[in-house]
Amino acid sequence: xRYLTAIALIAMPAFAQAQAQGEIWVxxxxxxxxxxxxxxxLEVVRTVSTGERPRGITFSxxxxxxxxxxxxxxxxxxxxxxxxxxxHDLPSGEDPEQFVLHPDDRRLxxxxxxxxxxTVVDTETRQVIAQIDVGIExxxxxxxxxxxxxxxxxxxxxxxxxxxxxxxxxxxxxLVDARPRxxxxxxxxxxxxxxxxxxxxxxxxxxxxxxxxxxxxxxVTGIHPDRVQPVGFELTADxxxxxxxxxxxxHIAVVNAETYEVEEYILVGRRVWHMAFNADQSLLFTTNxxxxxxxxxxxxxxxxxxxxxxxxxxxxxxxRPAQGDPA
Amino acid sequence: MKIAAIAAALATxxxxxSAEIAVPVTYLRQEVERPPVLSNLDAMPENDGxxxxxxxxxxxxxxxxxxxxxxxLDTVSVPPGGDLAGAARDALARGGLLILDAPAAAVLGVxxxxxxxxxxxxNTAAPEARLRGADCRANLLHxxxxxxxxxxxxxxxxVTRRWDDLALVTGDRLEDLDYAEALRGSLTKxxxxxxxxxxxxxxxxxxxxxxxxVPLFTQGLxxxxxxxxxxxxxxxxxxxxxxxxxxxxxxxxxxLRAVAWAPVVEAWGAAQLQSRFRALAGxxxxxxxxxxxxxxxxxxxxxxxxxxxxxxxxxxxMLGPEFELGGFLGQPLGFRPWDGQMRQPIPVxxxxxxxxxxxxxxxxxxxxxxxxLGIDAPETLCTAFKDRP
Numbered sequence: 001x002r003y004l005t006a007i008a009l010i011a012m013p014a015f016a017q018a019q020a021q022g023e024i025w026v027x028x029x030x031x032x033x034x035x036x037x038x039x040x041x042l043e044v045v046r047t048v049s050t051g052e053r054p055r056g057i058t059f060s061x062x063x064x065x066x067x068x069x070x071x072x073x074x075x076x077x078x079x080x081x082x083x084x085x086x087x088h089d090l091p092s093g094e095d096p097e098q099f100v101l102h103p104d105d106r107r108l109x110x111x112x113x114x115x116x117x118x119t120v121v122d123t124e125t126r127q128v129i130a131q132i133d134v135g136i137e138x139x140x141x142x143x144x145x146x147x148x149x150x151x152x153x154x155x156x157x158x159x160x161x162x163x164x165x166x167x168x169x170x171x172x173x174x175l176v177d178a179r180p181r182x183x184x185x186x187x188x189x190x191x192x193x194x195x196x197x198x199x200x201x202x203x204x205x206x207x208x209x210x211x212x213x214x215x216x217x218x219x220v221t222g223i224h225p226d227r228v229q230p231v232g233f234e235l236t237a238d239x240x241x242x243x244x245x246x247x248x249x250x251h252i253a254v255v256n257a258e259t260y261e262v263e264e265y266i267l268v269g270r271r272v273w274h275m276a277f278n279a280d281q282s283l284l285f286t287t288n289x290x291x292x293x294x295x296x297x298x299x300x301x302x303x304x305x306x307x308x309x310x311x312x313x314x315x316x317x318x319x320r321p322a323q324g325d326p327a
Numbered sequence: 328m329k330i331a332a333i334a335a336a337l338a339t340x341x342x343x344x345s346a347e348i349a350v351p352v353t354y355l356r357q358e359v360e361r362p363p364v365l366s367n368l369d370a371m372p373e374n375d376g377x378x379x380x381x382x383x384x385x386x387x388x389x390x391x392x393x394x395x396x397x398x399x400l401d402t403v404s405v406p407p408g409g410d411l412a413g414a415a416r417d418a419l420a421r422g423g424l425l426i427l428d429a430p431a432a433a434v435l436g437v438x439x440x441x442x443x444x445x446x447x448x449x450n451t452a453a454p455e456a457r458l459r460g461a462d463c464r465a466n467l468l469h470x471x472x473x474x475x476x477x478x479x480x481x482x483x484x485x486v487t488r489r490w491d492d493l494a495l496v497t498g499d500r501l502e503d504l505d506y507a508e509a510l511r512g513s514l515t516k517x518x519x520x521x522x523x524x525x526x527x528x529x530x531x532x533x534x535x536x537x538x539x540x541v542p543l544f545t546q547g548l549x550x551x552x553x554x555x556x557x558x559x560x561x562x563x564x565x566x567x568x569x570x571x572x573x574x575x576x577x578x579x580x581x582x583l584r585a586v587a588w589a590p591v592v593e594a595w596g597a598a599q600l601q602s603r604f605r606a607l608a609g610x611x612x613x614x615x616x617x618x619x620x621x622x623x624x625x626x627x628x629x630x631x632x633x634x635x636x637x638x639x640x641x642x643x644x645m646l647g648p649e650f651e652l653g654g655f656l657g658q659p660l661g662f663r664p665w666d667g668q669m670r671q672p673i674p675v676x677x678x679x680x681x682x683x684x685x686x687x688x689x690x691x692x693x694x695x696x697x698x699x700l701g702i703d704a705p706e707t708l709c710t711a712f713k714d715r716p
Contacts, residue, residue, distance in 0.1 A: 097354075113599060114599065114602060114603070135389050135390060135393070136389050136390075136603075137599050147418055154389075155596060155599075155653070156386055156389075156390075156653065157386075157389050157390040157393070158390065158628075158631070158653075159390065159393060165351065173393035173394075175631065175632075177651070178628075178651050178652070178653040178659060179596075179653045197653075198651060198653040198658075199659070199661045200659075224695075224696060225518060226658040226659060226695070226697075227658075248657070284443060322390075
């Protein structure tokens with residue numbers, strides 16, 4: 001019971017404030033829906049219909065539009081987050097899985113998983129600007145903070161492909177360990193991190209010359225190394241700490257982004273995929289694909305607070321601030 | 328003899344320029360005559376196995392084009408009674424990487440050619456234990472799962488369900504006897520009881536009278552939880568289910584099957600591999616297709632990581648701890664250094680779904696739980712890899 005008491009104490013501040021604290025939007029791959037979680041109450045308050053097999057999810061910078069990869073509908077859907085209405089589809093290429101919105105708030109870089117292509121779409125004119133041939137099963141997408149470099153990782157080719165966003169051409173291709181899944185720029189774009197699911201590592205690149213500068217490994221007590229499979233990861237706003245989803249290891253790792261050392265492992269639901277922070281980054285929400293739920297983690301204490309049932313096979317997650325609160 | 332050459336185009340790629348490396352691979356098939364089975368429904372695809380190698384080539388080519396590695400695949404198919412050794416010598420003169428689609432004896436014939444000594448051969452079709460045991464060869468790796476791996480996977484599932492008492496119906500073809508022998512070994516290994524074994528009298532067409540004959544045939548068996556069937560050619564086994572004297576589930580070659588790959592495998596990104604395969608071949612991916620794909624991809628992965636294409640270096644890398652192949656089964660695939668067998672999870676499937684994937688939870692192993700399937704290092708009869716580690 002000591003455990004429960006501790007949870008209640010930690011959770012109190014979050015529940016104490018009744019006013020709106022924004023929402024976490026979670027795509028349910030096998031329900032064709034999005035579950036909307038109220039951060040204040042930690043309950044699902046709304047379910048929004050999408051196209052088939054929704055995965056990647058992101059908001060426009062002013063949060064007035066939601067973009068969702070509806071993989072099996074072969075479209076990126078643009079949704080009004082107020083009404084949940086699907087406004088229109090963007091031409092995304094076939095089987096869009098994951099994407100990243102350029103800092104210009106206009107260009108969307110989309111990984112077309114079945115076609116070995118990265119598609120660049122102008123979200124205003126709704127036109128395809130470019131299609132770039134990359135490796136097989138592209139998935140992880142990232143764009144540098146200055147907007148000059150976009151990254152696609154390909155799961156079977158085992159590479160990070162570096163795209164010049166001026167010319168929409170590849171200028172480098174770097175090998176990583178088996179089955180890369182997710183990529184993020186860190187430290188104002190000085191570093192690129194790429195997670196490898198089957199390799200069980202995160203490779204750290206120096207953006208300046210695309211050289212490998214570190215490799216982060218994971219070891220969870222009592223779980224076979226083959227089951228420790230890093231997929232999605234998120235950085236704290238100060239860039240000091242990374243939270244890494246370890247898939248079927250059912251844990252997330254807390255990584256010191258300076259020393260590249262793992263500080264802690266946090267138990268979450270089964271086959272954890274992706275995650276999103278709330279506004280002040282006091283809470284982290286992880287999507288657990290197999291158990292069909294979301295684990296809420298208290299970031300300060302690094303303890304799980306609550307499990308929230310969502311739809312079938314939750315995959316992507318994105319935060320939407322409360323109305324009138326420009327988080 | 329048909330010879331087809333498929334070249335992976337390098338063309339106009341924005342490749343990071345590095346020294347170009349050619350990686351020629353030959354797919355060498357010994358065609359076999361298959362005795363008829365009762366049903367006329369099964370079409371054996373002409374390119375079973377080969378289509379998997381072609382998909383592996385396409386997969387390798389994408390990585391290769393970014394690195395200046397050029398993969399090619401020559402296909403040589405030798406008719407029954409043809410000169411396999413001659414075809415193998417010709418292939419070995421072109422390069423030291425061969426994917427073999429041939430029965431066990433023919434595989435050994437190629438592996439023992441003097442020209443093959445420094446080559447690296449992949450067995451993608453012969454599941455027999457002896458090729459991983461007393462008759463193993465240092466230049467021969469196996470990407471097709473051994474029969475023992477499959478029967479161990481099924482036995483683990485039976486243990487998990489506590490279906491301990493079993494009966495076995497065995498066909499009389501060589502592959503049925505191989506399967507039955509592996510099954511007996513697996514049942515002993517995992518502490519299950521084979522209460523009775525009955526040879527199937529394959530002297531009649533039972534398609535129209537299974538409902539009369541099978542209840543009688545199974546009536547004499549002692550009590551069992553589940554009926555095992557050894558019928559690897561797919562001859563009589565399909566007529567057993569629902570016709571047994573007692574209402575019993577069927578497993579083995581029919582019903583619930585432990586397989587290296589099946590069209591129903593979809594987790595861990597496998598749906599992507601399946602859809603790529605369907606787009607290429609216009610049919611579902613078989614276990615042999617998967618084995619040939621894995622052989623091609625193992626070559627690609629080793630070339631990518633070592634930057635070399637000679638058989639000796641690739642072999643060393645594949646047998647080492649650094650080698651990891653993403654095989655869409657949820658765990659990295661590798662090769663067992665004691666017998667050259669590729670270790671892989673084994674799906675246990677029906678025609679419509681994956682029921683479980685072995686190694687099942689609770690079957691522990693000091694190094695890799697996948698090594699609870701098939702012959703482990705302490706029990707191997709293979710010595711060739713000790714002589715040439």
